[in-house]
Amino acid sequence: MATMTNLADYVETLLTAYRVDRAHARQVADHALTLFDAVAEQRKLPATARQLVEAGALLHNVGLTTDPPEHHLVGRDIILRHDLGDENDQAILAAIVALHRRKPRARLEPAVLCLNKRNRELALQLAAIVRVADGFDYSQSQTTHVEVTARNRRISLLASGPHAAVDSERALAKADLWERVFGPRPEIVVQSEGTVVEPVAGEDEPTDRLPYWYASGDVPFAELGRVVLRRQVRRLQQTARAVEADETIEAVHDLRVATRRIRAALRLLEPVAPVKVARKATTGVRTLAREAGATRDRDVLLNDMTQRAISGLEPIIEVIRTERMQAHAALIDYLNGKQYERDLRALARLACFAADWDNRPRVKDHAGSMLYAHYEALRSYDRNGLPEDEASLHAMRIAGKRLRYALELVSDIVGERLSDLLNPLIDFQDHLGALNDISVARGLLAPHTEHAPAAVTAYLAAREGEWVTLRTELPECWAKLTSSDYRRTLLTIIGDL
Secondary structure (H helix, E strand, O other): OOOOOHHHHHHHHHHHHOOOOHHHHHHHHHHHHHHHHHHHHHHHOOOHHHHHHHHHHHOOOOOOOOOHHHHHHHHHHHHHHHOOOHHHHHHHHHHHHHOOOOOOOOOHHHHOOOOHHHHHHHHHHHHHHHHHHOOOOOOOOOOOOEEEEOOOOEEEEEEEHHHHHHHHHHHHHHHHHHHHHHOOOOEEEEEEEOOOOOOOOOOOOOOOOOOOOOOOOOEEEEHHHHHHHHHHHHHHHHHHHHHHHHHHHHHHHHHHHHHHHHHHHHHHHOOOOOHHHHHHHHHHHHHHHHHHHHHHHHHHHHHHOOOOHHHHHHHHHHHHEEEEEEEHHHHHHOOOOHHHHHHHHHHHHHOOOOOOOOOOOOHHHHHHHHHHHHHHHOOOOOOOOOOHHHHHHHHHHHHHHHHHHHHHHHHHHHHHHHHHHHHHHHHHHHHHHHHHHHHHHHHHHHHHHHOEEEEHHHHHHHHHHHHHHHHHHHHEEEEEEOOHHHHHHHHHHHOOO
């Protein structure tokens, strides 16, 4: 546990550096302390958590001056950027800030996932308190007074003040997480005082925004990497939840893309990431990608086969569909298993905790050579012409993805100019991806050809025709990537970094 002095200094530093509205922050903190005291004894919350909930309430809007629409996530990143001296307390504060607005998706949040079970529960409890406390100053007027009138399974509150009605309505709406971790939402009795003349507004957006600290060549490369990894962990979990629902074939595709992005980021961050932890995270993500691949490959094949009017394919379609159902069931079992839970926590800890990283190299010390090395790696497959064999084309596709993910890693710094590099690369990748889909289809159908040889032969013949067309178009796509304009744009961006 961070000492009270360290925590107070930490909060004061961030309040000043990020120009937080102190009046609103103090009001929310006072409400949070009132609510904490109402539930602490019954829920056996540790006494030290009182300072944490106050700190989390004071800092809940720390990201507002940087990115108003996403200030809960930017605020989380700000908390994790500044060392508190205690990783668990820092992650709990980050979780409070991340969950204080919008729908609280704790299962997606890296600052929650990186904690052990006990601290995770505490983080959710404190976040639930701050959510309700924030609602009680929705008017941004600091005029609503809240007092506890009864302590039981459902605490009773008396809210008074000219804006008490609208503030209480908002507080009750934000009690969704409270209901999940504490039980019934608070019972709120409103005692209005006076008449509200001016309309009530939510959080005011600052007119003078602070820049994103990580959108600079001077930021540590490791810090930029951790920000990107946290985004990717959230995306991974979003796609995992969609896969469990199994409402669209794109869910598994999105999951595979999320795993590729994480693996690419970990690979790019190898020079600065803690070796053992990063290696373990890479292994876990690779395993998940493999589990997802069996489902995705069959989704692509089924989608294509069912759209073609080829007589006699029905038995094969049913066999592939059965294989797909089995693969999907195995994927769900994996996502709900202990191994994935352990791997996910290790990945979240890597994304949240800075202690074991090499935080010395800056983006501008590393990113330029990284980008050009990946570009040259892709170009090395052109040996007076593109390769003809499938293995080399597949390897080229992987090299293209690595270049794409390397470019996306610095997207916050490069900005809109990145599209001039990404669009031709994505077009080339799409062609290679379509060629790879045909190769995968051959392999998946090979064991089943005997069940409907004529239909399978006709189907594969149609796909071979597509192969010829795609392969014919490929040099034109490649020419855009090797053009002097493309190289000039890439070198300009590298120079700017």
